[in-house]
Every structure is written in C-alpha cells, then in structure tokens.
Amino acid sequence: MELKKYKLADIADFNKSSISKSETFKEIIYLDTSSITENVVSGTVVMNTKEAPSRAQRKVTNNTIIYSTVRPRLKHYGILSRPQNNFIISTGFTTIDIKDLYKDKIDPRYLYLLLTQPTITDYIGNIADTAVSAYPSINPSDLSSLCFMFPDYDIQKTIADIWNNYDRKIELNRAINQNLPILDHSLRAVEVRLAA
Known part of the structure; x- marks a missing residue:
C-alpha cells in the first residue's frame, strides 16, 4: 500500500462559496456553530433571507466538511451529505x-x-488556546497548513464506507431512543413492608 502526503491547502478549497446579492432564495435553512457536534446536527432554523443574521453567509455542497473556528475543543464539526441548495451555514x-x-x-x-482524530482536534484546540482573541479560535490557515498521508483512493473509500455505515447505524439508534417512552417513576406504586 502506497501512501501519499498532501497538504490540505493543495487538495482542498477553504470557504469556497458565499451567498451573493444575486441569490434568489426567499428563505434559507441556517446552521449555526452550536447546532452541530461531531457530525450530529441538533437543529437548523428556517428563516426569511431578509431576516437572516449577517453571519449566515457560507454555502455548502455535497460532502462539504464544516469545522467551527470558534472554540474548536467543543467539536462543532461535520460533513454534510446532500444539503439543499438554500442550506447556509455560519461564517x-x-x-x-x-x-x-x-x-x-x-x-x-x-x-x-483524519481531521476529527483526537490527536488533530487536540492540536487544533492547542492552537486555539493560544489565539490572541477574546475566546479560543483558529483561522482557516491553521487547517489548510495540515498535512496528511493518504492511501490509494479505493482504500480511503472502503474505510469511509465502513465509517458511514456505522455512523448511519448510530443515527438510527439515536432516532429509536428518542422515540422510546420515558418511564415516569413518580407514578409507580410503591409497596412498603414493615419490619416484623
């Protein structure tokens, strides 16, 4: 198996697309940084384009990786699978x-x-902790300067397919768990036995 080393700046575009004034969206589906953690979206907001916050700017496509530049130790990152055209994320x-x-x-x-391995998230977190700002943050260049070793494409795809299958299973289990009835212990009859 041959590995090839790539710098992210060479193989990926960072912040490739933003909303322009010529967009015709009447409403957008907005994702803020706090609404995704380790590839699990906790919620989006559908809003009129005119009422959208100024930070609702970044456009995404299929398999866009999103990585929060604010407090990266909180793991607000994910990879988007087939988002709608009007799916917009925070700057x-x-x-x-x-x-x-x-x-x-x-x-x-x-x-x-690769980007979400604990060693990488710790490394990025350490960079953020030394940032000269009011809160821990990173710049896109902190990510684009990273280098990784990549196996052949077929091996990458096989590994990613396995992860994807597990991830879908976990997502299904979460959905099942959210639909389970919650046992209310306060309504249970209690039998008390007195000591003889």
Missing part, C-alpha cells in the same frame, strides 16, 4: 471542499475522519 465555520483536480484521489469522508 463561524470554515468550509472544506475537495478541489476538482483531487476528487479521484481524495475521499472527503476519509479526510473528515
């Missing part, structure tokens, strides 16, 4: 899209797995 995220030239060499899901 608090950096978007990462594989360049066309590398689409047959790099599986974005595999890159997402």
Whole structure:
C-alpha cells in the first residue's frame, strides 16, 4: 500500500462559496456553530433571507466538511451529505471542499475522519488556546497548513464506507431512543413492608 502526503491547502478549497446579492432564495435553512457536534446536527432554523443574521453567509455542497473556528475543543464539526441548495451555514465555520483536480484521489469522508482524530482536534484546540482573541479560535490557515498521508483512493473509500455505515447505524439508534417512552417513576406504586 502506497501512501501519499498532501497538504490540505493543495487538495482542498477553504470557504469556497458565499451567498451573493444575486441569490434568489426567499428563505434559507441556517446552521449555526452550536447546532452541530461531531457530525450530529441538533437543529437548523428556517428563516426569511431578509431576516437572516449577517453571519449566515457560507454555502455548502455535497460532502462539504464544516469545522467551527470558534472554540474548536467543543467539536462543532461535520460533513454534510446532500444539503439543499438554500442550506447556509455560519461564517463561524470554515468550509472544506475537495478541489476538482483531487476528487479521484481524495475521499472527503476519509479526510473528515483524519481531521476529527483526537490527536488533530487536540492540536487544533492547542492552537486555539493560544489565539490572541477574546475566546479560543483558529483561522482557516491553521487547517489548510495540515498535512496528511493518504492511501490509494479505493482504500480511503472502503474505510469511509465502513465509517458511514456505522455512523448511519448510530443515527438510527439515536432516532429509536428518542422515540422510546420515558418511564415516569413518580407514578409507580410503591409497596412498603414493615419490619416484623
């Protein structure tokens, strides 16, 4: 198995696309940084474009990796699968899209797995902790300067497919758990036995 080393700046576009004045969206589906943690979206907000916050700017496509630049230790990151055209995310995220030239060499899901390894999230967290700002934060260049070793595309795809299957199973289990009835212990009959 041959590994190839790539710098992210060479293989990916960062913050590739933003809303322009020519957009015709009447409403957007908005995702803020606090609404995704480790690829689990806790909620989005559908809003009229005119009422959207100024930070609702970044456009995404299929397999866009999003990584919060604010407090990265909170793990507000994910990879978006087939978002709608009017799905817009906060400028608090950096978007990462594989360049066309590398689409047959790099599986974005595999890159997402590399970016979310504990050693990398700790490294990024350490950079954020030393930031000269009011709160821990990173710049897109902190991510784009990272280098990774990549196996052949077929191996990346196999690994990413396995992860994707597990991730879907976990998502299904979460959905099942949310639909389970909650046992209310306060309504239970209690039998008390007196000591003889």
